[in-house]
Amino acid sequence: MPVARRPVAWEEFRKIYDRPLTQPGGPLRIFHLGHSLVGHDMPAMLAQLAGPGHRYESQIGRGTTLRAHWEDHIPIEGYAEDNAHDRFRPAKEALASDDYDAVIVTERVDIINSIRDEAGPAYLARWAALARRGNPAVRVYLYESWHWLNDSDGWLERLDRDVEPYWIGQMLRGAAAWPDGAPVYLIPAGQVLAHITREAEAGRVPGIQSREDFFARTDGGDIDPIHVGDLGSFVVALTHHAVLYGSEPPGLMESIRRADGTMADLPAELDRQALWRMVHQVAVTVPETGLERA
Numbered sequence: 001m002p003v004a005r006r007p008v009a010w011e012e013f014r015k016i017y018d019r020p021l022t023q024p025g026g027p028l029r030i031f032h033l034g035h036s037l038v039g040h041d042m043p044a045m046l047a048q049l050a051g052p053g054h055r056y057e058s059q060i061g062r063g064t065t066l067r068a069h070w071e072d073h074i075p076i077e078g079y080a081e082d083n084a085h086d087r088f089r090p091a092k093e094a095l096a097s098d099d100y101d102a103v104i105v106t107e108r109v110d111i112i113n114s115i116r117d118e119a120g121p122a123y124l125a126r127w128a129a130l131a132r133r134g135n136p137a138v139r140v141y142l143y144e145s146w147h148w149l150n151d152s153d154g155w156l157e158r159l160d161r162d163v164e165p166y167w168i169g170q171m172l173r174g175a176a177a178w179p180d181g182a183p184v185y186l187i188p189a190g191q192v193l194a195h196i197t198r199e200a201e202a203g204r205v206p207g208i209q210s211r212e213d214f215f216a217r218t219d220g221g222d223i224d225p226i227h228v229g230d231l232g233s234f235v236v237a238l239t240h241h242a243v244l245y246g247s248e249p250p251g252l253m254e255s256i257r258r259a260d261g262t263m264a265d266l267p268a269e270l271d272r273q274a275l276w277r278m279v280h281q282v283a284v285t286v287p288e289t290g291l292e293r294a
Helices: 008-017 041-051 066-070 090-097 111-119 120-134 153-175 189-201 230-245 274-281
Strands: 030-035 055-059 102-107 139-146 183-189 215-217 225-229
Touching: 008 041, 008 102, 008 153, 030 041, 030 090, 041 055, 055 090, 066 120, 090 120, 090 215, 102 120, 111 153, 120 139, 120 153, 139 153, 139 189, 139 230, 153 183, 153 189, 183 189, 183 230, 189 230, 189 274, 225 230, 230 274
Parallel strands: 030 055, 030 102, 102 139, 139 183
Antiparallel strands: 215 225
């Protein structure tokens, strides 16, 4: 593994995000790299929200770190099964090309363990550098996810606690210490889920009652404590759109389907435009998204 580097000083790091990114002038081609919290449905929903012209490919595994994606000798659980679809493209081949406007990567959770044991910041920097060799103008993003719903320290508490010191302070700031490791922008999906959860559990979001509504169900009807269902995938896709495009999705009010073409199960009473405003409200308060600040 690469030798750890001291993250750049906070003052130097903050300057990276002083100037917001310009909004893209048209549809984007995206590459997603990660694990099951990327999945298949969320990128498909993002493409529907963005409308015609948005294209994407991906490489994912199960609980896969950025290190495992990079190091060919490390086996990736579920690689063959989870990439057996027409959107798969080998990550190194993809990023070495000039085919992508944006590359979105994520790290395995527990994020603390991935930073400490799997050199997360260094491998984030390696993927960013590879993407820029393929296309110097590419935008690189780190997708902030979430921890287990039954985390002993509390799901909301972990979302509140971890974003600044770990996702930003170690992953983004640590990557900036490496050549071509910056800038990497943040897609704050965990922060969006936390905000909507608080509003929903206070009775202010029609169609959503609690955090559990975001999560998938097992075949036995129990809550899957880590993987989101259709509603969670939709909210995470909205968050990606907010950061990538900076504007209301043209496909916001269209029918939303899963990656397999079946209709997503979204609450009939869900106010999509109100939900979008909540997502955007969070995204513009985080400087590391690259959006014009609220």
